[in-house]
Amino acid sequence: MSNKGKIAVGIHVVILTLNESVHIARCIESCKDQVESITVIDSGSTDGTVEIAEKLGAEVVRHPWVNYATQLNFGISTLVAKGGWLLRIDADEVLHPAAPCRLSEAVSQAGGDCDGILVQRRIYFLGRRIKYGAIEPSWQLRLWRNGQGRCEQRWMDEHVIVNGNVQKSDIIISDINLNSLTWWSTKHNQYASREAIDLLNARFAFLKADKLPASGASPQARARRFLKEKFYLRTPAGVRTIAYFLYRYVIRLGFLDGRPGFYFHLLQGLWYRSLVDAKIFEIEELAKKKGISIASAIKDRTGFVVDES
Template identity: 45%
Template sequence: MSTDPSTSKNKSMRIVAIILTRDESIHIERCIRSLPEVISEILVVDCGSNDDTVTKASRLGAKVIFHKWTNYASQFNWALTQLNDDTDWVLRIDADEYLTLTLANEIKTYFCKLECNDVNGIFFSRRMTFQGQLIRYGGIFPVRVLRLFRFGCGECENRWMDEHIKVIGPTIEFNGELIDDNLNSLTWWVDKHNKYASREAVDLLNLEYGFMPHDSVANLRGGSQAGMKRWLKEVVYFRLPGGFRALVYFFYRYFVRCGFLDGTVGSTFHFLQGFWYRYLVDAKVAEVRRYIKKNGCGIQEAIVKVLNIKV
């Protein structure tokens, strides 16, 4: 899978965009149309859509394949194994995301000039909307994410939640932005984050019980925003009392980092994502611990019984 940078000097770059989907009909066309023309192939990996996601993606020229879902990391890493050997670079983008015109042009210009021979990964800035409003305060956006990397030099962290791309070798940063703009209802958002909370509870329990290999980008010295945030989460946040840490985090986001300036819609987002969601994660972790104590079983059995996740 590895690519020798020197072999890319005399040919155009083959860049493949990977999009994981399930029932993304309202997003998939916007996502695909935002991609610059230097993208050689769009690979959509679907896990059983019941809408016309596959039809729309195929009509727009994407190659669609199917694979059973376990979690995002395993699905994305499986997708990497399906790429042709002549692939040079991989773009990771979610169906409810799109590239701004600035970022699309930046990618196009960079690869048309073939300036990437000494680089293995590229960071973007990612912003998020909530119920149609861009979130500007709270100290969480924009976040720097590594989404474009040389094929064979990167893969997704093996985690159940909040997974990042790990890359071996030098990286650079682009100025353009990636927008996460999910168009589904608040009910859908709450249901999805309930599932997210179960998956994040698994990762927190693994820090305590060590039932899975610990795969993490946590690093204070690397200079990566994702690495520093993960270190703070695993070393500082994790050691605070459950429930209390959710309150502390919300207070920091909403008052210290002025999340209240995002207005009514933004306040809903900061409360739900910054407090309710994190409190729910802690409540699920506590529920698993109680189940273990009450039934005298192992951690993996308890996770299956309480969270309905097989690890």
């Protein structure tokens, strides 16, 4: 990595990629001056992502895709011998240059019982930062002691969990995707299939699923999952999606995000959540009609193979 600025010796970055040529250079450039090494775990890019990453000094490891958690845990195991700390950042994200805290400062301020550091994540949509609608603040565990953390095994909404405690920092990671809205909607269609699997599993328990611990994870992530599982999922499908959108857009002032915010909260808060529920309904109806297992119906409708063992 570059010697420009103060490099955080002992901090290593892991990035998961698949055809991210439009983003990968920006992502690497945003953090390479603050870290010792960058490793890209690529699942078969054909658009030059690998070549760009290698040209910028990143190590590229190829590994077939199963799901996000499996891929990230492979990356974690690949880097465990390096020691120090790991930073997870997505290819379409950047380490915010104006953040009041550098990685090295956050690590130096971590107490002896702290294994994970929470960062603030910002989302940009159609060129605008989305601040309202319960989007900010968003605290995510992205920096942790190497060897002390792993990604929980889920198909969607997976989080890193660590052995020790976690603490907040002033590090900011911004999600600024440069792809088209058509790409975004296609991606969220895939997300909806993955989330449908997790929500069906919450009811039918056909897969082993990790639970967020009382410590060692983002408190915000624990609270949101608790509300989803104990309240949201127990509300009728047609009611909960509309109520959720109104909560975000009206009660939590999502309308203050302007026109881009309207489209974001409508698509991500109403359309996406409705699509998840529709997929759940489709899978359950197919299982009943054909007399097959939920896992078999999932494979038929989504193409995903879930392990029932």
